[in-house]
Amino acid sequence: MTTPPKTMRWNGGPDGWLTMIDQTLLPTEFKEINCKTVEEVWEAIKMLRVRGAPAIGCAAAYGVIIGMQQKIDASSIRDEFDRRLKEVTEYLATSRPTAVNLFWALDRMQDVSLENPSLSPQEMHQRLLEEAMAIEEEDRAMCAAIGQHGAKLIEKGTSILTHCNAGGLATAGDGTALAVMFAAAAQGKEIQVYADETRPLLQGARLTTWELQQRDIPVTLICDSMAGQVMKEKRIQAVITGADRIAANGDACNKIGTYSVALLAKAHNIPFYVAAPSSTFDLSLATGDEIPIEERQPEEITNGMGKQTAPESTRVYNPAFDVTPAELISAIITEHGIIQPVTTEQVRSQIEKT
Numbered sequence: 001m002t003t004p005p006k007t008m009r010w011n012g013g014p015d016g017w018l019t020m021i022d023q024t025l026l027p028t029e030f031k032e033i034n035c036k037t038v039e040e041v042w043e044a045i046k047m048l049r050v051r052g053a054p055a056i057g058c059a060a061a062y063g064v065i066i067g068m069q070q071k072i073d074a075s076s077i078r079d080e081f082d083r084r085l086k087e088v089t090e091y092l093a094t095s096r097p098t099a100v101n102l103f104w105a106l107d108r109m110q111d112v113s114l115e116n117p118s119l120s121p122q123e124m125h126q127r128l129l130e131e132a133m134a135i136e137e138e139d140r141a142m143c144a145a146i147g148q149h150g151a152k153l154i155e156k157g158t159s160i161l162t163h164c165n166a167g168g169l170a171t172a173g174d175g176t177a178l179a180v181m182f183a184a185a186a187q188g189k190e191i192q193v194y195a196d197e198t199r200p201l202l203q204g205a206r207l208t209t210w211e212l213q214q215r216d217i218p219v220t221l222i223c224d225s226m227a228g229q230v231m232k233e234k235r236i237q238a239v240i241t242g243a244d245r246i247a248a249n250g251d252a253c254n255k256i257g258t259y260s261v262a263l264l265a266k267a268h269n270i271p272f273y274v275a276a277p278s279s280t281f282d283l284s285l286a287t288g289d290e291i292p293i294e295e296r297q298p299e300e301i302t303n304g305m306g307k308q309t310a311p312e313s314t315r316v317y318n319p320a321f322d323v324t325p326a327e328l329i330s331a332i333i334t335e336h337g338i339i340q341p342v343t344t345e346q347v348r349s350q351i352e353k354t
Protein backbone atom coordinates (compact mmCIF):
# COMPACT_ATOMS: atom_id res chain seq x y z
CA MET A 1 0.00 0.00 0.00
CA THR A 2 1.42 3.38 -0.98
CA THR A 3 0.99 6.46 1.23
CA PRO A 4 -1.59 8.64 -0.53
CA PRO A 5 -0.40 12.13 -1.53
CA LYS A 6 -2.06 15.14 0.11
CA THR A 7 -4.78 16.73 -2.02
CA MET A 8 -3.32 20.16 -1.23
CA ARG A 9 -0.78 21.87 1.02
CA TRP A 10 0.02 25.43 2.03
CA ASN A 11 3.58 26.68 1.59
CA GLY A 12 5.09 29.30 3.92
CA GLY A 13 3.35 32.01 5.93
CA PRO A 14 0.65 34.54 4.97
CA ASP A 15 2.70 35.46 1.89
CA GLY A 16 2.86 31.80 0.80
CA TRP A 17 1.02 29.85 -1.88
CA LEU A 18 -1.18 26.76 -2.32
CA THR A 19 0.06 23.57 -3.96
CA MET A 20 -2.57 21.06 -5.12
CA ILE A 21 -2.86 17.92 -7.20
CA ASP A 22 -4.39 18.76 -10.59
CA GLN A 23 -7.09 16.08 -10.53
CA THR A 24 -8.10 16.70 -14.16
CA LEU A 25 -4.88 14.89 -15.23
CA LEU A 26 -5.38 11.75 -13.11
CA PRO A 27 -4.99 8.82 -13.43
CA THR A 28 -2.53 9.02 -16.31
CA GLU A 29 -0.52 11.98 -15.01
CA PHE A 30 0.26 12.97 -11.41
CA LYS A 31 1.05 16.69 -11.43
CA GLU A 32 0.96 19.28 -8.66
CA ILE A 33 0.21 22.90 -9.50
CA ASN A 34 1.02 26.04 -7.52
CA CYS A 35 -1.73 28.63 -7.07
CA LYS A 36 -0.24 32.07 -6.35
CA THR A 37 -3.22 34.27 -7.21
CA VAL A 38 -6.83 34.10 -6.05
CA GLU A 39 -7.84 33.85 -9.71
CA GLU A 40 -5.78 30.66 -10.04
CA VAL A 41 -7.58 29.19 -7.02
CA TRP A 42 -10.95 30.20 -8.48
CA GLU A 43 -10.07 28.56 -11.81
CA ALA A 44 -8.82 25.39 -10.09
CA ILE A 45 -12.16 25.01 -8.27
CA LYS A 46 -14.21 25.87 -11.39
CA MET A 47 -12.30 23.39 -13.58
CA LEU A 48 -12.28 20.63 -10.92
CA ARG A 49 -8.50 20.59 -10.62
CA VAL A 50 -9.46 20.53 -6.95
CA ARG A 51 -12.92 19.13 -6.31
CA GLY A 52 -15.16 17.49 -3.75
CA ALA A 53 -17.09 19.51 -1.19
CA PRO A 54 -14.60 19.51 1.73
CA ALA A 55 -11.59 19.98 -0.56
CA ILE A 56 -13.30 22.93 -2.26
CA GLY A 57 -13.86 24.51 1.18
CA CYS A 58 -10.23 24.06 2.17
CA ALA A 59 -8.94 25.40 -1.16
CA ALA A 60 -11.21 28.45 -0.94
CA ALA A 61 -10.04 29.20 2.60
CA TYR A 62 -6.43 29.22 1.37
CA GLY A 63 -7.55 31.26 -1.64
CA VAL A 64 -8.61 33.99 0.77
CA ILE A 65 -5.07 34.14 2.19
CA ILE A 66 -3.65 34.58 -1.30
CA GLY A 67 -6.31 37.11 -2.24
CA MET A 68 -5.39 39.30 0.72
CA GLN A 69 -1.69 39.43 -0.13
CA GLN A 70 -2.11 42.30 -2.58
CA LYS A 71 -3.46 44.62 0.09
CA ILE A 72 -1.08 44.11 2.97
CA ASP A 73 1.70 46.55 3.72
CA ALA A 74 2.76 48.76 6.62
CA SER A 75 0.35 51.50 5.55
CA SER A 76 -2.69 49.19 5.24
CA ILE A 77 -5.70 50.19 7.30
CA ARG A 78 -8.20 47.73 8.69
CA ASP A 79 -11.28 49.12 6.93
CA GLU A 80 -9.53 48.67 3.58
CA PHE A 81 -8.47 45.18 4.62
CA ASP A 82 -12.05 44.25 5.53
CA ARG A 83 -13.40 45.64 2.27
CA ARG A 84 -10.86 43.50 0.36
CA LEU A 85 -11.73 40.44 2.48
CA LYS A 86 -15.40 40.80 1.51
CA GLU A 87 -14.41 41.24 -2.15
CA VAL A 88 -12.20 38.11 -2.13
CA THR A 89 -14.73 35.86 -0.34
CA GLU A 90 -17.55 37.02 -2.64
CA TYR A 91 -15.35 36.31 -5.68
CA LEU A 92 -14.42 32.80 -4.55
CA ALA A 93 -18.11 32.12 -3.79
CA THR A 94 -18.84 32.44 -7.53
CA SER A 95 -16.61 29.48 -8.47
CA ARG A 96 -19.23 26.71 -7.98
CA PRO A 97 -22.77 26.90 -6.49
CA THR A 98 -23.65 23.50 -5.01
CA ALA A 99 -21.11 22.29 -2.42
CA VAL A 100 -22.08 24.13 0.76
CA ASN A 101 -18.59 23.59 2.21
CA LEU A 102 -17.35 26.39 -0.07
CA PHE A 103 -19.70 28.92 1.56
CA TRP A 104 -19.24 27.42 5.04
CA ALA A 105 -15.46 27.91 4.76
CA LEU A 106 -15.74 31.44 3.34
CA ASP A 107 -18.16 32.39 6.13
CA ARG A 108 -15.65 31.11 8.68
CA MET A 109 -12.98 33.34 7.15
CA GLN A 110 -15.33 36.34 7.29
CA ASP A 111 -16.18 35.52 10.93
CA VAL A 112 -12.49 35.88 11.84
CA SER A 113 -12.79 39.54 10.92
CA LEU A 114 -16.03 40.03 12.85
CA GLU A 115 -14.55 38.35 15.93
CA ASN A 116 -11.27 40.30 15.86
CA PRO A 117 -12.13 43.98 15.23
CA SER A 118 -8.99 45.33 16.85
CA LEU A 119 -6.33 43.30 15.01
CA SER A 120 -4.09 45.09 12.51
CA PRO A 121 -4.18 43.99 8.85
CA GLN A 122 -0.93 42.09 9.31
CA GLU A 123 -2.26 40.37 12.46
CA MET A 124 -5.50 39.58 10.66
CA HIS A 125 -3.67 38.03 7.73
CA GLN A 126 -1.82 35.69 10.08
CA ARG A 127 -5.03 34.87 11.95
CA LEU A 128 -6.83 34.08 8.68
CA LEU A 129 -4.06 31.66 7.74
CA GLU A 130 -4.44 29.95 11.11
CA GLU A 131 -8.19 29.58 10.41
CA ALA A 132 -7.56 28.08 6.99
CA MET A 133 -5.10 25.61 8.50
CA ALA A 134 -7.64 24.77 11.21
CA ILE A 135 -10.28 24.06 8.55
CA GLU A 136 -7.85 21.69 6.81
CA GLU A 137 -6.89 19.92 10.04
CA GLU A 138 -10.51 19.61 11.21
CA ASP A 139 -11.46 18.12 7.86
CA ARG A 140 -8.72 15.52 8.21
CA ALA A 141 -10.04 14.56 11.65
CA MET A 142 -13.65 14.49 10.40
CA CYS A 143 -12.70 12.06 7.64
CA ALA A 144 -11.04 9.72 10.13
CA ALA A 145 -14.08 9.82 12.43
CA ILE A 146 -16.48 9.20 9.54
CA GLY A 147 -14.40 6.20 8.58
CA GLN A 148 -14.57 4.69 12.06
CA HIS A 149 -18.31 5.31 12.51
CA GLY A 150 -19.15 4.07 9.03
CA ALA A 151 -17.06 0.89 9.28
CA LYS A 152 -19.42 -0.31 12.04
CA LEU A 153 -22.12 -0.64 9.37
CA ILE A 154 -19.97 -2.85 7.13
CA GLU A 155 -19.99 -6.62 7.59
CA LYS A 156 -17.00 -8.79 6.64
CA GLY A 157 -16.94 -9.63 2.96
CA THR A 158 -19.29 -6.80 1.94
CA SER A 159 -19.27 -5.65 -1.68
CA ILE A 160 -19.89 -1.90 -1.82
CA LEU A 161 -20.99 0.21 -4.77
CA THR A 162 -19.98 3.85 -4.85
CA HIS A 163 -20.65 6.73 -7.25
CA CYS A 164 -18.22 9.51 -8.21
CA ASN A 165 -15.26 10.12 -5.91
CA ALA A 166 -15.69 10.81 -2.23
CA GLY A 167 -12.15 9.82 -1.38
CA GLY A 168 -9.06 11.53 -0.09
CA LEU A 169 -8.96 13.58 -3.30
CA ALA A 170 -12.32 15.14 -2.36
CA THR A 171 -11.13 16.18 1.09
CA ALA A 172 -8.08 17.14 3.11
CA GLY A 173 -8.00 13.70 4.67
CA ASP A 174 -9.06 10.15 3.78
CA GLY A 175 -12.38 11.14 2.20
CA THR A 176 -15.91 10.43 3.32
CA ALA A 177 -17.43 7.41 1.55
CA LEU A 178 -13.97 6.01 0.83
CA ALA A 179 -12.85 6.67 4.41
CA VAL A 180 -15.48 4.12 5.46
CA MET A 181 -14.06 1.62 2.97
CA PHE A 182 -10.48 2.30 4.03
CA ALA A 183 -11.41 1.83 7.70
CA ALA A 184 -13.37 -1.36 7.04
CA ALA A 185 -10.48 -2.78 5.01
CA ALA A 186 -7.99 -1.82 7.74
CA GLN A 187 -10.18 -3.72 10.23
CA GLY A 188 -9.77 -6.86 8.12
CA LYS A 189 -13.32 -6.87 6.74
CA GLU A 190 -12.11 -7.92 3.27
CA ILE A 191 -14.45 -5.62 1.36
CA GLN A 192 -14.53 -5.12 -2.37
CA VAL A 193 -15.83 -2.11 -4.27
CA TYR A 194 -17.75 -1.55 -7.48
CA ALA A 195 -17.06 1.96 -8.78
CA ASP A 196 -19.40 3.72 -11.18
CA GLU A 197 -17.32 5.48 -13.83
CA THR A 198 -19.55 8.55 -13.24
CA ARG A 199 -20.11 10.39 -16.48
CA PRO A 200 -19.45 12.91 -17.78
CA LEU A 201 -16.18 13.73 -15.93
CA LEU A 202 -15.46 10.15 -14.85
CA GLN A 203 -14.44 10.85 -11.24
CA GLY A 204 -15.16 7.21 -10.43
CA ALA A 205 -13.12 5.74 -13.28
CA ARG A 206 -10.27 8.23 -12.97
CA LEU A 207 -10.07 8.91 -9.23
CA THR A 208 -11.91 6.32 -7.12
CA THR A 209 -10.24 3.34 -8.81
CA TRP A 210 -6.88 5.15 -8.51
CA GLU A 211 -7.34 5.68 -4.75
CA LEU A 212 -8.59 2.15 -4.05
CA GLN A 213 -5.77 0.53 -6.01
CA GLN A 214 -3.26 2.56 -3.98
CA ARG A 215 -4.77 0.98 -0.85
CA ASP A 216 -4.86 -2.54 -2.34
CA ILE A 217 -8.67 -2.65 -2.09
CA PRO A 218 -10.24 -4.77 -4.85
CA VAL A 219 -12.23 -2.50 -7.16
CA THR A 220 -14.31 -3.26 -10.24
CA LEU A 221 -15.13 -0.44 -12.62
CA ILE A 222 -18.58 -0.38 -14.20
CA CYS A 223 -20.48 2.00 -16.45
CA ASP A 224 -23.13 4.04 -14.63
CA SER A 225 -25.82 2.16 -16.58
CA MET A 226 -24.66 -1.17 -15.11
CA ALA A 227 -25.49 -0.35 -11.47
CA GLY A 228 -28.94 -1.98 -11.66
CA GLN A 229 -27.62 -5.17 -13.22
CA VAL A 230 -24.88 -5.70 -10.64
CA MET A 231 -27.49 -5.22 -7.91
CA LYS A 232 -29.85 -7.67 -9.61
CA GLU A 233 -26.98 -10.19 -9.78
CA LYS A 234 -26.62 -9.76 -5.97
CA ARG A 235 -23.03 -8.51 -6.35
CA ILE A 236 -23.75 -5.52 -4.06
CA GLN A 237 -24.61 -5.56 -0.36
CA ALA A 238 -24.27 -1.82 0.36
CA VAL A 239 -24.03 1.52 -1.41
CA ILE A 240 -22.00 4.42 0.05
CA THR A 241 -21.68 7.84 -1.54
CA GLY A 242 -20.53 11.29 -0.51
CA ALA A 243 -22.58 14.48 -0.56
CA ASP A 244 -22.17 18.11 -1.49
CA ARG A 245 -25.04 19.59 0.47
CA ILE A 246 -27.54 17.98 2.86
CA ALA A 247 -30.76 19.79 3.81
CA ALA A 248 -32.30 19.82 7.28
CA ASN A 249 -34.64 16.92 6.47
CA GLY A 250 -31.73 14.74 5.25
CA ASP A 251 -32.26 15.15 1.51
CA ALA A 252 -28.73 14.76 0.10
CA CYS A 253 -27.33 16.42 -3.00
CA ASN A 254 -24.53 14.56 -4.70
CA LYS A 255 -23.03 13.89 -8.11
CA ILE A 256 -25.54 13.41 -10.93
CA GLY A 257 -26.62 9.79 -11.05
CA THR A 258 -26.66 9.28 -7.29
CA TYR A 259 -30.45 9.60 -7.14
CA SER A 260 -30.79 6.83 -9.74
CA VAL A 261 -28.44 4.59 -7.75
CA ALA A 262 -30.51 5.24 -4.60
CA LEU A 263 -33.72 4.25 -6.40
CA LEU A 264 -32.06 1.05 -7.65
CA ALA A 265 -30.77 0.25 -4.16
CA LYS A 266 -34.30 0.68 -2.77
CA ALA A 267 -35.71 -1.60 -5.45
CA HIS A 268 -33.15 -4.28 -4.55
CA ASN A 269 -33.46 -3.80 -0.78
CA ILE A 270 -29.79 -2.75 -0.50
CA PRO A 271 -28.82 -0.22 2.22
CA PHE A 272 -27.90 3.21 0.78
CA TYR A 273 -25.55 5.23 2.99
CA VAL A 274 -24.38 8.81 2.64
CA ALA A 275 -21.09 9.77 4.29
CA ALA A 276 -20.53 13.48 4.95
CA PRO A 277 -19.07 15.81 7.60
CA SER A 278 -21.23 18.29 9.49
CA SER A 279 -19.76 21.05 7.28
CA THR A 280 -21.80 19.58 4.39
CA PHE A 281 -25.13 20.15 6.12
CA ASP A 282 -27.15 23.27 5.27
CA LEU A 283 -29.80 23.52 7.99
CA SER A 284 -31.09 26.78 6.48
CA LEU A 285 -32.76 24.63 3.81
CA ALA A 286 -35.80 22.65 4.94
CA THR A 287 -35.58 20.21 2.03
CA GLY A 288 -33.31 19.38 -0.90
CA ASP A 289 -35.69 21.14 -3.31
CA GLU A 290 -33.90 24.37 -2.50
CA ILE A 291 -30.34 23.19 -3.19
CA PRO A 292 -28.81 25.04 -6.17
CA ILE A 293 -27.78 22.54 -8.85
CA GLU A 294 -24.73 23.47 -10.92
CA GLU A 295 -25.14 23.20 -14.67
CA ARG A 296 -21.88 22.75 -16.51
CA GLN A 297 -20.64 23.23 -20.05
CA PRO A 298 -22.13 21.08 -22.90
CA GLU A 299 -18.61 20.17 -24.06
CA GLU A 300 -18.17 17.98 -20.98
CA ILE A 301 -20.72 15.66 -22.64
CA THR A 302 -20.26 16.28 -26.39
CA ASN A 303 -16.45 16.27 -26.17
CA GLY A 304 -15.86 14.17 -23.10
CA MET A 305 -12.13 13.92 -22.31
CA GLY A 306 -11.40 15.74 -25.56
CA LYS A 307 -13.08 13.39 -28.09
CA GLN A 308 -16.15 14.58 -29.94
CA THR A 309 -18.97 12.07 -29.50
CA ALA A 310 -22.00 14.09 -30.60
CA PRO A 311 -22.79 16.25 -33.67
CA GLU A 312 -21.85 19.91 -33.58
CA SER A 313 -24.44 22.15 -31.89
CA THR A 314 -26.26 19.21 -30.29
CA ARG A 315 -28.53 20.52 -27.54
CA VAL A 316 -27.23 19.42 -24.12
CA TYR A 317 -28.50 19.45 -20.54
CA ASN A 318 -25.63 18.94 -18.07
CA PRO A 319 -26.68 19.16 -14.40
CA ALA A 320 -23.67 18.19 -12.27
CA PHE A 321 -25.72 17.05 -9.25
CA ASP A 322 -29.04 15.58 -8.21
CA VAL A 323 -30.86 15.23 -4.90
CA THR A 324 -31.61 11.93 -3.17
CA PRO A 325 -34.67 12.25 -0.92
CA ALA A 326 -34.17 11.27 2.71
CA GLU A 327 -36.63 8.38 2.44
CA LEU A 328 -34.19 6.60 0.11
CA ILE A 329 -31.25 7.01 2.52
CA SER A 330 -30.74 4.24 5.09
CA ALA A 331 -28.35 6.30 7.23
CA ILE A 332 -26.08 9.33 7.07
CA ILE A 333 -22.58 8.80 8.49
CA THR A 334 -20.97 11.91 10.00
CA GLU A 335 -17.96 12.54 12.23
CA HIS A 336 -20.36 12.52 15.21
CA GLY A 337 -21.96 9.16 14.44
CA ILE A 338 -24.83 7.65 12.50
CA ILE A 339 -28.02 9.56 11.67
CA GLN A 340 -30.74 6.92 11.40
CA PRO A 341 -33.60 7.13 10.62
CA VAL A 342 -32.92 10.09 8.37
CA THR A 343 -35.45 12.67 9.56
CA THR A 344 -35.36 16.39 10.32
CA GLU A 345 -35.53 15.58 14.02
CA GLN A 346 -32.56 13.21 13.86
CA VAL A 347 -30.54 15.51 11.62
CA ARG A 348 -31.07 18.57 13.80
CA SER A 349 -30.49 16.57 16.95
CA GLN A 350 -27.01 15.55 15.77
CA ILE A 351 -25.91 18.52 13.69
CA GLU A 352 -27.27 21.45 15.69
CA LYS A 353 -25.35 20.42 18.80
CA THR A 354 -22.04 20.65 16.94
Ligand SMILES: CSC[C@H]1O[C@H](OP(=O)(O)O)[C@H](O)[C@@H]1O
Nearest residue numbers: 051052053164166170242254255
Ligand atom coordinates in the same frame (compact mmCIF):
# COMPACT_ATOMS: atom_id res chain seq x y z
C1 LIG B 1 -16.65 14.29 -0.25
S1 LIG B 1 -17.55 15.31 -1.30
C2 LIG B 1 -17.41 14.44 -2.81
C3 LIG B 1 -18.48 14.80 -3.77
O1 LIG B 1 -18.08 15.87 -4.62
C4 LIG B 1 -18.19 15.42 -5.96
O2 LIG B 1 -18.57 16.42 -6.85
P1 LIG B 1 -17.42 17.12 -7.79
O3 LIG B 1 -16.50 16.02 -8.23
O4 LIG B 1 -18.23 17.73 -8.91
O5 LIG B 1 -16.77 18.15 -6.90
C5 LIG B 1 -19.24 14.34 -5.90
O6 LIG B 1 -20.53 14.86 -5.76
C6 LIG B 1 -18.78 13.63 -4.66
O7 LIG B 1 -19.69 12.75 -4.08
